[in-house]
Amino acid sequence: MFDLVIHEKHLLTLQGSKGPKKGELTGQLGVIESGAIAINNGRIEAVGTIREIGDNAERLIKWSGLAMPGFVDPHTHAVFSGSREDELKMKIVGRTYLEILKAGGGILRTVKATRKSSFEQLLEETKKRADTMLLYGTTTAEMKTGYGLDFDTEMKMLEVIKKLDETHPMDIVPTFLGAHALPPEFKDADEYIDFLINDVMSEVGRRNLAKFADIFCEKGVFDAEQSRRYLSAAKKHGMIPKIHADEIENLGGVRVGAELGTISAEHLVKTSDEEIELMAEKGMIADLLPGTPHMLLSNHYAPARKFIEKGVPVALATDLNPNCWTESMQMVINLASLRMRMSPEETIVASTINAAYSIGMGDEVGSLEPGKKADIILLDVPNHMHIPYHFGVNLVNTVIKNGRIVVKEGCLT
Numbered sequence: 001m002f003d004l005v006i007h008e009k010h011l012l013t014l015q016g017s018k019g020p021k022k023g024e025l026t027g028q029l030g031v032i033e034s035g036a037i038a039i040n041n042g043r044i045e046a047v048g049t050i051r052e053i054g055d056n057a058e059r060l061i062k063w064s065g066l067a068m069p070g071f072v073d074p075h076t077h078a079v080f081s082g083s084r085e086d087e088l089k090m091k092i093v094g095r096t097y098l099e100i101l102k103a104g105g106g107i108l109r110t111v112k113a114t115r116k117s118s119f120e121q122l123l124e125e126t127k128k129r130a131d132t133m134l135l136y137g138t139t140t141a142e143m144k145t146g147y148g149l150d151f152d153t154e155m156k157m158l159e160v161i162k163k164l165d166e167t168h169p170m171d172i173v174p175t176f177l178g179a180h181a182l183p184p185e186f187k188d189a190d191e192y193i194d195f196l197i198n199d200v201m202s203e204v205g206r207r208n209l210a211k212f213a214d215i216f217c218e219k220g221v222f223d224a225e226q227s228r229r230y231l232s233a234a235k236k237h238g239m240i241p242k243i244h245a246d247e248i249e250n251l252g253g254v255r256v257g258a259e260l261g262t263i264s265a266e267h268l269v270k271t272s273d274e275e276i277e278l279m280a281e282k283g284m285i286a287d288l289l290p291g292t293p294h295m296l297l298s299n300h301y302a303p304a305r306k307f308i309e310k311g312v313p314v315a316l317a318t319d320l321n322p323n324c325w326t327e328s329m330q331m332v333i334n335l336a337s338l339r340m341r342m343s344p345e346e347t348i349v350a351s352t353i354n355a356a357y358s359i360g361m362g363d364e365v366g367s368l369e370p371g372k373k374a375d376i377i378l379l380d381v382p383n384h385m386h387i388p389y390h391f392g393v394n395l396v397n398t399v400i401k402n403g404r405i406v407v408k409e410g411c412l413t
């Protein structure tokens with residue numbers, strides 16, 4: 001007898017590849033009609049048709065819609081205090097993101113608020129966002145630091161992520177993003193990178209608080225050489241490198257990433273054809289974040305079609321931060337489809353199995369297959385094409401995390 005069996009009209013298993021899906025496989029959903037999933041001890045025991053799996057279970061759920069793996073959100077800045085709604089007004093009248101940042105707004109303003117926040121307050125604010133993510137079907141997420149930019153606050157952010165991972169149903173993967181902006185105490189980016197390497201990274205590594213290290217390689221922020229130095233040091237301290245590259249300008253971040261063996265490069269709006277080929281050659285994953293140009297009022301989106309055509313695995317993420325505040329992977333899927341012309345199938349692969357691989361979780365989550373965590377969402381849709389199509393509402397009815405029902409009828413249990 002199984003702990004739990006779920007019968008559903010349509011099942012997307014996302015099975016069928018070792019590693020992230022690329023090229024034509026980017027559209028491969030592993031569909032089973034009249035499907036069933038059997039769960040024991042929080043893990044998937046068997047996947048097949050209703051006829052194959054049967055109904056011998058302590059608990060049986062019959063779902064007339066669609067079941068698929070929980071969304072994985074592989075790039076978020078979800079740990080922050082305060083908000084920046086007034087900056088939207090500035091953007092509407094034509095101020096750019098980098099202008100707002102230079103004038104002490106943007107990241108630096110959130111840094112001020114986050115430094116002031118106590119551990120408990122920051123945890124509470126982040127938990128609220130984590131709850132919303134879960135309600136919208138995200139069962140695993142990455143979260144970055146980067147609103148501290150000093151020793152104590154960066155540590156506080158890592159402690160918040162750790163605590164949340166221990167106490168929240170969602171699995172949360174921590175990333176150290178000390179190099180997110182130049183804090184006001186430093187006039188020189190090189191000096192700040194030295195400080196991060198010598199005084200902060202060493203402690204993060206010693207206490208094993210971050211799986212990844214990331215840097216904002218961007219004009220007026222950190223350049224390619226600084227990124228190389230920072231990420232090389234991070235590797236020595238046991239962190240896997242990631243890089244924010246080509247969000248606004250191309251500074252060569254992808255080449256640095258390729259050289260250092262980064263697992264992924266992220267944003268990639270301005271990435272050249274040669275760099276896309278280099279990523280394909282190195283097996284780097286492209287984490288694309290269409291919510292960001294959307295909230296920057298920009299018409300320049302990452303060239304998702306080129307990444308797919310050239311054989312780069314594509315993942316999608318919210319980039320959840322005070323400039324791009326959405327907890328919803330469903331919103332991101334809508335934007336990816338409309339603004340980057342990804343097919344419904346490609347957006348689903350990019351927000352499950354490929355997203356999981358981009359944070360080193362591909363063996364645990366992202367598809368429904370025996371041995372993996374039973375992270376399953378039940379959507380109130382007649383078929384998967386409704387996910388990018390029926391927008392602006394929550395299509396997720398039920399969320400199962402590690403075999404436990406954590407959202408039912410759209411409410412936290």
Ligand code: NIG
Binds near residue numbers: 077106247319321323
């Ligand atoms: O990925 N680009 C750098 N960091 C975030 C934005 C952070 C912020 O504006 O607070 C991003 O878009």
Ligand code: FE
Binds near residue numbers: 075077244319
């Ligand atoms: Fe980001």
